[in-house]
Structure formats: structure tokens, C-alpha cells
Amino acid sequence: xxxxxxxxxxxxxxxxxxxxxxxxxxxxxxxxxxxxxxxxxxxxxxxxxxxxxxxxxxxxxxxxxxxxxxxxxxxxxxxxxxxxxxxxxxxxxxxxxxxxxxxxxxxxxxxxxxxxxxxxxxxxxxxxxxxxxxxxxxxxxxxxxxxxxxxxxxxxxxxxxxxxxxxxxxxxxxxxxxxxxxxxxxxxxxxxxxxxxxxxxxxxxxxxxxxxxxxxxxxxxxxxxxxxxxxxxxxxxxxxxxxxxxxxxxxxxxxxxxxxxxxxxxxxxxxxxxxxxxxxxxxxxxxxxxxxxxxxxxxxxxxxxxxxxxxxxxxxxxxxxxxxxxxxxxxxxxxxxxxxxxxxxxxxxxxxxxxxxxxxxxxxxxxxxxxxxxxxxxxxxxxxxxxxxxxxxxxxxxxxxxxxxxxxxxxxxxxxxxxxxxxxxxxxxxxxxxxxxxxxxxxxxxxxxxxxxxxxxxxxxxxxxxxxxxxxxxxxxxxxxxxxxxxxxxxxxxxxxxxxxxxxxxxxxxxx
Numbered sequence: 385x386x387x388x389x390x391x392x393x394x395x396x397x398x399x400x401x402x403x404x405x406x407x408x409x410x411x412x413x414x415x416x417x418x419x420x421x422x423x424x425x426x427x428x429x430x431x432x433x434x435x436x437x438x439x440x441x442x443x444x445x446x447x448x449x450x451x452x453x454x455x456x457x458x459x460x461x462x463x464x465x466x467x468x469x470x471x472x473x474x475x476x477x478x479x480x481x482x483x484x485x486x487x488x489x490x491x492x493x494x495x496x497x498x499x500x501x502x503x504x505x506x507x508x509x510x511x512x513x514x515x516x517x518x519x520x521x522x523x524x525x526x527x528x529x530x531x532x533x534x535x536x537x538x539x540x541x542x543x544x545x546x547x548x549x550x551x552x553x554x555x556x557x558x559x560x561x562x563x564x565x566x567x568x569x570x571x572x573x574x575x576x577x578x579x580x581x582x583x584x585x586x587x588x589x590x591x592x593x594x595x596x597x598x599x600x601x602x603x604x605x606x607x608x609x610x611x612x613x614x615x616x617x618x619x620x621x622x623x624x625x626x627x628x629x630x631x632x633x634x635x636x637x638x639x640x641x642x643x644x645x646x647x648x649x650x651x652x653x654x655x656x657x658x659x660x661x662x663x664x665x666x667x668x669x670x671x672x673x674x675x676x677x678x679x680x681x682x683x684x685x686x687x688x689x690x691x692x693x694x695x696x697x698x699x700x701x702x703x704x705x706x707x708x709x710x711x712x713x714x715x716x717x718x719x720x721x722x723x724x725x726x727x728x729x730x731x732x733x734x735x736x737x738x739x740x741x742x743x744x745x746x747x748x749x750x751x752x753x754x755x756x757x758x759x760x761x762x763x764x765x766x767x768x769x770x771x772x773x774x775x776x777x778x779x780x781x782x783x784x785x786x787x788x789x790x791x792x793x794x795x796x797x798x799x800x801x802x803x804x805x806x807x808x809x810x811x812x813x814x815x816x817x818x819x820x821x822x823x824x825x826x827x828x829x830x831x832x833x834x835x836x837x838x839x840x841x842x843x844x845x846x847x848x849x850x851x852x853x854x855x856x857x858x859x860x861x862x863x864x865x866x867x868x869x870x871x872x873x874x875x876x877x878x879x880x881x882x883x884x885x886x887x888x889x890x891x892x893x894x895x896x
Contacts (some may be wrong), residue, residue, distance in 0.1 A: 393599065394588065394595055397591050398584070398588045401583075401584060401587045401588070401591075405587075406580060409577070409579075409580045412576065413569075413572065413573055413576055416569075417569050420565060420568070421517065421562075421565070422512075425527065428515065428527055428558060428560055429531070431558060432529055432530075432531040432556055432558045433531065435455075435467065439451055439454055443533075451478055452478050452482075452485075455467045455468075455469070455479065455480050456480050458480065459480020463561055463564070464558070464560055465520070465526055465559040465560060465561050466480050466481060466557075466559045467479070467557070467558050468484065468557045469533070469555070469556055469557075470489070470555045470557060471554045472553060473488065474488050474489050475487070476489070477554070514529050514530045514531065515527065515528070516528050517562065520561075524561065524562070525562040525565075526559050526560065526561060527559065527560045527561075527562050528558070528559040528560075529558055529559075530556065531555065531557075531558070532556075533553045533554045533555060533556060534553070535553050599630070601625070602630035602631065602634060605622050605623060606630070606633065608622075609621075609622040609637055609641070610637075613641055618642075618644050618645035619645060621638040621642075622634045624638070650852065671709075671713055675713060678702075679703065679706040682699055682703045682706060683703055685699050686699040686700060686703055725768035725771050725850070725853050725854055727767055727768060728766060728767075728769075729764040729766060730764060730765060730767045730768075731762045731764055732762060732763050732765060732808055732810060733758045733759065733762040733763075735769055735772045735773050735776060735810075736756070736758065736776055736795055736797060738773050739776035739777045739780060740754070740756075740795070742773075743777060743781060747780070747793070750787075750789055750791075751789045752784060752787055752789075752790075752791055752792070752793055753790070753791070753793070754794075754795070755793070755794040756794075757794065757795070757796035757797075757798075758796070758797050759799060762797070763797060763798070765808040765854075765874040766877060768850075768854070771850045771853075771854075772810075772850070772854075774846070774847075775810075775847045775850050775851060775872060776795075776810060776812070778843040778846065778847045779847065779870050779872075780793065780795070781843065782843060782870075783813075783814040783870075786814050786817050786818075786867075786868060787814050787815060787816035787867075788816065788817075791814065792814065792815045793812070793813070793814045794811070794812075794813040794814075795810075795811065795812055796809075796810075796811040796813075797811075799876070800873070806876040807856075807873045807874060807875060808873070808876055809871055809872065809874075810872040810874075811871050811872075812869070813868070813869040813870075814869075815866065815867040816867050817864070817867075818862045818863050818867055818868055819834060819860070819864065819868055820864055821862075821864070824860060824862065827844055828844050828845055828847075828848040828858075829845065830842060851872055851874075855874070855875055856873050856875060857873045858871065858872050859871045
């Protein structure tokens with residue numbers, strides 16, 4: 385059965401948390417119980433010392449009735465199970481339970497074993513050694529502590545009941561009920577269980593929230609993105625909300641889909657260009673000769689037609705449209721005859737100047753203002769100078785057609801850097817009508833034009849093919865009604881990539 389990664393993480397983390405909290409709870413309970421019993425042992429030892437002190441003179445003067453009465457009164461106090469005095473033979477001589485007086489206990493019993501475990505009575509055992517915890521007949525726990533009664537000089541001198549050489553005269557045994565302590569321990573145990581359960585639930589809730597926020601949502605976004613890519617959608621990016629490795633993965637995924645989309649567009653464009661090239665070669669071959677014949681005969685008839693006649697007007701239309709068809713065929717031939725570029729270091733500033741000489745007269749007739757911002761140190765890129773000149777001419781002609789009379793065109797060259805790579809750039813910018821956003825994706829497609837009947841739609845397709853063959857890119861930025869900017873980027877050789885971007889010197893030339 386398929387289990388989500390978030391569920392597995394929560395279950396694993398919850399199990400570890402539960403085990404950790406459970407072990408800590410057990411250790412805390414045991415430590416608390418041990419500390420509580422240790423305090424009770426100290427309290428019982430102090431109680432036994434108090435009893436010894438209060439009964440000292442009755443023992444010294446052998447006032448047995450008073451001594452028994454005191455022990456009986458002490459045995460009736462809350463929490464005290466019994467108070468007994470043993471002689472050194474193990475016989476109970478005084479007890480809070482009178483029925484026990486005169487009985488002899490086994491030296492291996494709880495009250496005697498500690499002192500007699502080594503075969504001879506211990507004179508001063510430690511407090512912890514003298515205390516013991518055991519179960520009474522009704523199964524509740526009891527704390528007992530024994531306190532040896534030491535022989536003193538006054539004892540042998542006053543009562544003459546013991547020899548001066550005896551070290552231990554007897555034992556005082558006090559037993560205390562632990563029922564109240566056990567109730568407190570049980571209550572603390574249940575409280576600890578409740579706190580542990582609350583801590584586990586709180587930890588699980590926090591883990592669920594963190595897992596949902598930090599893992600599940602980014603993973604779901606990545607999964608949805610991969611499904612979109614599998615379906616062919618390369619345009620919708622994954623939202624990047626995480627600031628950790630999954631966020632880096634989402635950014636890398638978006639970068640990958642962007643590169644795939646670019647590669648797909650390039651492949652589509654290359655396929656279109658290749659198909660169009662094959663078609664152009666065939667069409668141009670079949671059409672060019674008949675078209676030349678039609679144009680020649682129509683021109684001959686036009687020269688013979690009377691001025692102002694209806695026949696002359698019809699022939700002018702035939703000649704004009706035939707010439708237009710010839711231009712389309714010529715564009716097809718130029719497109720079909722594209723050859724691999726012959727690369728060698730080219731001065732981009734000189735390429736721009738040569739292209740301007742070709743288009744300068746047309747720009748002057750349209751009263752277009754031209755601004756040049758050429759790099760002071762001419763960038764040299766390995767390229768085919770004639771093909772690059774064709775690129776710049778095509779861009780200038782398009783810019784001229786986009787601007788109105790009195791418009792402005794800016795041409796710039798510069799060196800730029802992108803991700804440790806150096807590029808030489810040629811920028812052609814105008815303040816004309818701009819390009820609608822809906823047309824931008826189709827701008828470099830063959831026969832797509834925004835000029836209506838005034839264009840063939842091959843100029844930018846040829847430009848794109850030339851730039852692509854040089855390993856470069858061409859970018860378009862346009863605001864409808866404000867103008868357009870075309871940026872051609874050509875990779876520089878490795879030696880030139882270390883150069884810092886060179887600034888442009890505005891206004892090297894300005895023509896009107």
C-alpha cells in the first residue's frame with residue numbers, strides 16, 4: 385500500500401519522540417521516587433533518634449512502665465506502624481503492640497539481618513543500610529529503620545544490667561507506613577503520563593504543521609510541475625516558497641523547464657527554417673523564370689501603352705505586383721542559400737558603420753534621428769562580417785518602418801557578462817509603434833509580419849538563423865506605443881571573457 389512521505393515522516397518522528405519522552409518520564413519517576421524514599425529514610429532516622437533521646441532516662445533508670453507507655457503512645461501516631469525495642473538476643477522487650485513483648489525474632493528477619501549479615505553485630509551501620517522497605521501483611525509498603533542502642537559508661541554504672549565490655553545493648557526498630565507516599569507517587573505517575581501524552585500530541589501537531597509547510601507543499605508543487613512538463617506545458621513555473629533545499633530544487637526545476645522551452649522553440653524554429661529552406665529552393669527555381677518573363681513582357685507593353693489609358697493603369701499594377709513577387713522570391717533565395725558562417729575576429733563597430741552606410745539614405749528620407757553609442761574599445765567576436773552586416777541592416781530597416789517621420793533610432797555596441805560568460809552585444813532601439821505582446825512569440829517565424837502587405841516576414845527569420853548559427857541569441861523587449869529594443873548577443877572567446885563590461889561612449893555619431 386502506498387504511504388505518503390509526510391505520513392512516514394510524522395510516524396517516524398512521532399515514534400522517536402514518544403520513546404524519548406517515555407524513557408525520560410520513567411527515569412524522572414524513578415528518580416523522584418528514590419529521592420522521596422531517601423528523604424523518608426532520613427526523616428525516619430531522625431524520628432528514631434528522637435525516640436532514643438526521649439526514652440534515654442527511662443532506660444537508664446530502668447523505669448519499664450514509663451518506657452512502655454511512651455512507646456505505646458508513639459505507636460499510635462499517624463503514619464507509625466510500630467515501635468519496638470529488641471535486646472541483643474533478639475527478644476522484643478518493649479513494643480507499641482504489647483502482644484509482641486517477649487517474642488524472639490529470627491536474626492535473618494528485616495530488623496536484624498543488616499547488623500548480623502557479617503556474622504557479628506555492626507556497631508554503627510549507615511542510615512541507608514539500617515533502613516529497609518518491605519510489604520506488610522495487607523500488601524501495603526512499610527519503611528522500617530533500626531537504630532542500635534549503644535552501651536555508655538552511665539548505663540553500666542547506674543543500672544548494672546550490662547557488662548562494661550558490651551558495645552551494643554539492643555536495637556530500636558521503628559516502622560512507618562508508606563501508603564500515603566505510594567498514593568503521592570501514583571498521582572505523580574499519572575500526572576507524568578498525562579504530561580507525556582500532551583507533549584507527544586503537541587510534538588506530533590508541530591511536526592505535522594512543519595512537515596506540511598516545509599515538505600509536503602513544496603513536494604506537491606514539484607510533483608504537479610513534473611506532471612505539467614510530462615503533458616507538454618513548459619510555460620507555467622513552480623511557485624518558489626521554501627527557503628531551503630526544496631526551494632533550490634524548485635528554482636532549478638523552473639530553470640530547467642525554461643531551458644527546455646527555449647530548446648523546444650529553437651528546435652521548432654530550426655525545423656521550420658529547414659522546411660522553408662527546402663521549399664524556398666524549389667519554389668524559387670520554378671517561379672523565377674516564368675516571373676521574369678511576365679515582368680519583361682509587362683514592362684514592354686507598359687512602355688507602348690498610351691498615357692492615361694486604362695490599359696496602362698492595368699499594366700502598372702501587373703508590373704508593380706510582379707516586382708513584389710520577385711522581391712519575395714529573392715528573399716526566399718537568400719533564405720535558402722544561407723551558408724555556415726566563416727568565422728574570424730570581426731570589429732562590431734565597423735560592422736555597424738557599414739550597415740549604416742547602406743541604410744543612411746533611407747533613414748534621412750524618413751527624417752529619422754540616429755544615435756550611435758559604440759564601445760570605445762571595439763569588441764571583437766568570431767563571426768562572419770557579411771552575415772552580421774545583414775543582421776544589422778534587417779534590424780535597422782525594421783526600426784525605420786516602425787518609427788514615424790522624425791522618430792529616433794539608437795544603435796549601441798558593448799561588452800556584457802552573464803554567469804561568468806562574456807558577450808559582445810549589438811543593440812538596435814527605436815521609439816516607434818512597438819510590437820503587441822501577443823505577437824512577440826511569433827516574431828521570428830517565417831512569413832510572420834506586423835507590416836501587413838509591406839513585408840514578407842522573412843527578415844527576422846533570416847536574422848534569427850544567422851545569430852543562431854553564430855551560437856548567439858537575439859532578445860526583444862517592446863512596449864506597444866513606446867518602441868522596441870532588439871539585442872543581439874554573441875559569445876566572446878575565452879581570452880576576452882575576463883574583460884569587464886566596457887562602457888559606451890554616447891554620441892560618437894549623430895545624423896539626421
